[in-house]
Amino acid sequence: GSKDDAAAKLRFLEKADKKLQQKKVAAxxxxxxxxxxxxxxLSEAMYPEPADRDQSALGQVLLEVxxxxxxxxxxxxxxxxxxxxFKNHFANTFLMANTMYCVGMMASTTVAKAPQYWxxxxxxxxxxxxYHQMDKMVLGNGAYALGNLAACSVGLKDMIAExxxxxxxxxxxxxxxxxxxxxxxxCLAVSKSCRxxxxxxxxxxxxxxxxLEKASAIQEEALQLGAFRTILRSLALHPSDAVLRxxxxxxxxxxxxxxxxxxxxxxxxxxxxxxxxxxxxAEAGGHDExxxxxxxxxxxxxxLVKRITTMMGQDVHxxxxxxxxxQVPVEExxxxxxxxxxxxxxxxxQIVLARSEHKMAGLDGRFPMLVPDxxxxxxxxxxxxxxQMCDAIKQFPKKRDTVLRFTIAAMxxxxxxxxxxxxxLDRHKGIDLLTASMSKWSEDKRHVALIxxxxxxxxxxxxxxxxxxxLDTYRGKTMxxxxxxxxxxxxxxxxxxxxxxEAQEMARTWLPERKAQ
Numbered sequence: 113g114s115k116d117d118a119a120a121k122l123r124f125l126e127k128a129d130k131k132l133q134q135k136k137v138a139a140x141x142x143x144x145x146x147x148x149x150x151x152x153x154l155s156e157a158m159y160p161e162p163a164d165r166d167q168s169a170l171g172q173v174l175l176e177v178x179x180x181x182x183x184x185x186x187x188x189x190x191x192x193x194x195x196x197x198f199k200n201h202f203a204n205t206f207l208m209a210n211t212m213y214c215v216g217m218m219a220s221t222t223v224a225k226a227p228q229y230w231x232x233x234x235x236x237x238x239x240x241x242x243y244h245q246m247d248k249m250v251l252g253n254g255a256y257a258l259g260n261l262a263a264c265s266v267g268l269k270d271m272i273a274e275x276x277x278x279x280x281x282x283x284x285x286x287x288x289x290x291x292x293x294x295x296x297x298x299c300l301a302v303s304k305s306c307r308x309x310x311x312x313x314x315x316x317x318x319x320x321x322x323x324l325e326k327a328s329a330i331q332e333e334a335l336q337l338g339a340f341r342t343i344l345r346s347l348a349l350h351p352s353d354a355v356l357r358x359x360x361x362x363x364x365x366x367x368x369x370x371x372x373x374x375x376x377x378x379x380x381x382x383x384x385x386x387x388x389x390x391x392x393x394a395e396a397g398g399h400d401e402x403x404x405x406x407x408x409x410x411x412x413x414x415x416l417v418k419r420i421t422t423m424m425g426q427d428v429h430x431x432x433x434x435x436x437x438x439q440v441p442v443e444e445x446x447x448x449x450x451x452x453x454x455x456x457x458x459x460x461x462q463i464v465l466a467r468s469e470h471k472m473a474g475l476d477g478r479f480p481m482l483v484p485d486x487x488x489x490x491x492x493x494x495x496x497x498x499x500q501m502c503d504a505i506k507q508f509p510k511k512r513d514t515v516l517r518f519t520i521a522a523m524x525x526x527x528x529x530x531x532x533x534x535x536x537l538d539r540h541k542g543i544d545l546l547t548a549s550m551s552k553w554s555e556d557k558r559h560v561a562l563i564x565x566x567x568x569x570x571x572x573x574x575x576x577x578x579x580x581x582x583l584d585t586y587r588g589k590t591m592x593x594x595x596x597x598x599x600x601x602x603x604x605x606x607x608x609x610x611x612x613x614e615a616q617e618m619a620r621t622w623l624p625e626r627k628a629q
Contacts, residue, residue, distance in 0.1 A: 162200035174210040181218030188226040198236035212253035219260035259301035289393035299359035306366040348391040365459035374413040376487040424500040454514040461522020498536040531574040592622040
């Protein structure tokens with residue numbers, strides 16, 4: 113009998129094991145996805161009647177749903193529930209602040225895919241900001257939500273502008289001038305709601321034109337509402353705040369890029385605007401003189417660019433002479449801020465863009481709709497933009513993904529077809545810095561391509577074909593030989609016929625004395 117007992121025991125154990133496995137599979141099937149969990153939590157917290165809800169629990173759930181929404185696309189029902197919370201708990205500052213945070217977190221993943229709620233949601237955020245205008249938590253999260261909503265879709269951006277979103281953000285800045293964090297949040301919201309949307313390559317002409325015209329109208333409205341003065345004042349009130357310096361660059365870029373709304377006249381030699389007087393926030397009795405009507409002549413591009421280049425040249429951190437028992441190279445012994453250098457350069461590269469007058473602009477891939485404007489380029493060059501960009505490359509030679517990437521891409525825009533800025537680049541040893549960076553990161557194809565493009569723009573000169581004064585120098589010829597060689601190698605490796613023809617054309621234009629190969 114003992115054998116039979118053992119066999120029966122074994123069968124019993126196998127059966128039990130099988131049951132356990134089945135239970136595990138069933139439990140796994142029951143396990144909810146992060147999206148389902150978020151909707152379930154939200155539904156449970158909102159199940160009681162509004163008056164009976166546990167508000168602190170609901171507030172906590174909103175934060176958790178926001179965290180989930182940052183990475184996952186949630187059920188559109190979650191967006192509807194945000195609208196319901198606005199409706200049911202509009203006077204509750206704590207719940208409004210958390211709802212705004214949640215809306216900001218879910219903007220790009222979830223709200224962008226639920227256009228049926230765009231209009232009502234954007235109006236709710238704006239209304240709550242206006243109602244709770246003395247609560248900084250609500251306003252900070254509201255500015256965050258509005259900025260993220262505007263950034264996730266052109267349609268939503270237009271709705272926000274039409275519902276007085278820009279006016280609400282600027283009003284918040286004027287009400288709370290002494291709060292540097294709120295100022296930085298609002299500058300970022302201004303930048304996201306006024307920025308020119310990136311046009312996709314396959315966008316048809318009519319749509320692209322409409323997007324640009326709408327963006328320009330939003331920028332003009334912001335300027336009419338006093339955005340130019342407001343962001344300058346914000347920076348003057350908090351000159352050493354590192355985050356505000358960066359968001360100021362982004363806001364300045366958003367107001368000036370892609371349009372010709374700002375005045376490009378330079379102040380006469382010797383006539384400098386007075387920056388010395390201390391600015392006091394309104395709360396401390398230092399009121400800003402607000403004109404009855406904005407004067408477009410007062411929107412001087414030079415003032416924005418001057419602030420940006422001044423910041424690029426300032427030390428804000430302690431200067432390091434040693435790092436890990438090793439001496440820091442002389443160029444890197446400075447207290448400049450990496451993020452200010454990167455964002456300021458990017459802003460200068462975008463600020464110079466305006467609508468192209470070319471009749472084929474936007475209809476032919478070779479003629480983009482936005483091109484560098486010579487008057488804007490002159491302002492950037494005259495106020496020290498080219499010099500500061502060269503300094504940024506010299507001072508942050510290892511910051512490839514921030515300073516180098518933004519600065520080199522921006523440089524191409526600032527010098528394109530502009531002899532004055534090309535000469536400035538040459539004078540400040542920009543070409544040497546670019547070639548040194550290229551050999552340092554030679555294995556990074558994207559980095560090399562960015563630098564090659566800027567060098568090519570330099571060699572194409574002010575007529576977009578041949579830079580005669582530069583190519584007449586020994587360094588110019590040497591540079592042209594290197595650029596032609598690199599483009600030729602790449603073209604042959606790719607086997608694309610048009611690229612090969614292009615490289616041959618470069619050689620013929622820049623190096624005519626070389627025999628045709």
